Amino acid sequence: GAVVSQHPSWVICKSGTSVKIECRSLDFQATTMFWYRQFPKQSLMLMATSNEGSKATYEQGVEKDKFLINHASLTLSTLTVTSAHPEDSSFYICSARGWEQGNEQFFGPGTRLTVL
């Protein structure tokens, strides 16, 4: 149980375009979802926290207008990277937590974004 999926697993896009990444909890209701970003040889950096039906809370230094997060249902959150640039190329990982799972965070497999 407690499986989190992400789609797509990788994406290549041109500079200036927008990319949407989906995160789904497959067998539990995710009341809270987290989005992380990881650059090569760096650790996971928390970007934002979203609770179902509420606006996301962004970490310091993360532009909310550039990284749009929607958590409209208990099983789906989306991250849209707007007007992507090469410096946005990274590994984006979502994580989900639900009431029945206690405080444990379950991680998706990640999405590798490459912006040309």
Add this chain to the structure above:
Amino acid sequence: QKEVEQNSGPLSVPEGAIASLNCTYSDRGSQSFFWYRQYSGKSPELIMFIYSNGDKEDGRFTAQLNKASQYVSLLIRDSQPSDSATYLCAPRSGNTPLVFGKGTRLSVIA
């Protein structure tokens, strides 16, 4: 600001040896401590967590916690080449999201 410090490594150990991974944290309010393993290009996977001072064993893994020293460690007994990965430490207070250290890269030499 919460800080989590880990030696980036690489830590090299021979197959069958004990690997010792260390982590210090700055937030004295941290209540739970998580160890994740991350293979290259993959997302982290939970190894184990610990709440109380002392040792907690799970198979070949033992987590050790000393809250007074703000120190948590992970021991891997009988290390295998498949254990070669980056190990991430993540202390947490209450319901806050996991905040990770930079991780220690472990290399188990066959």
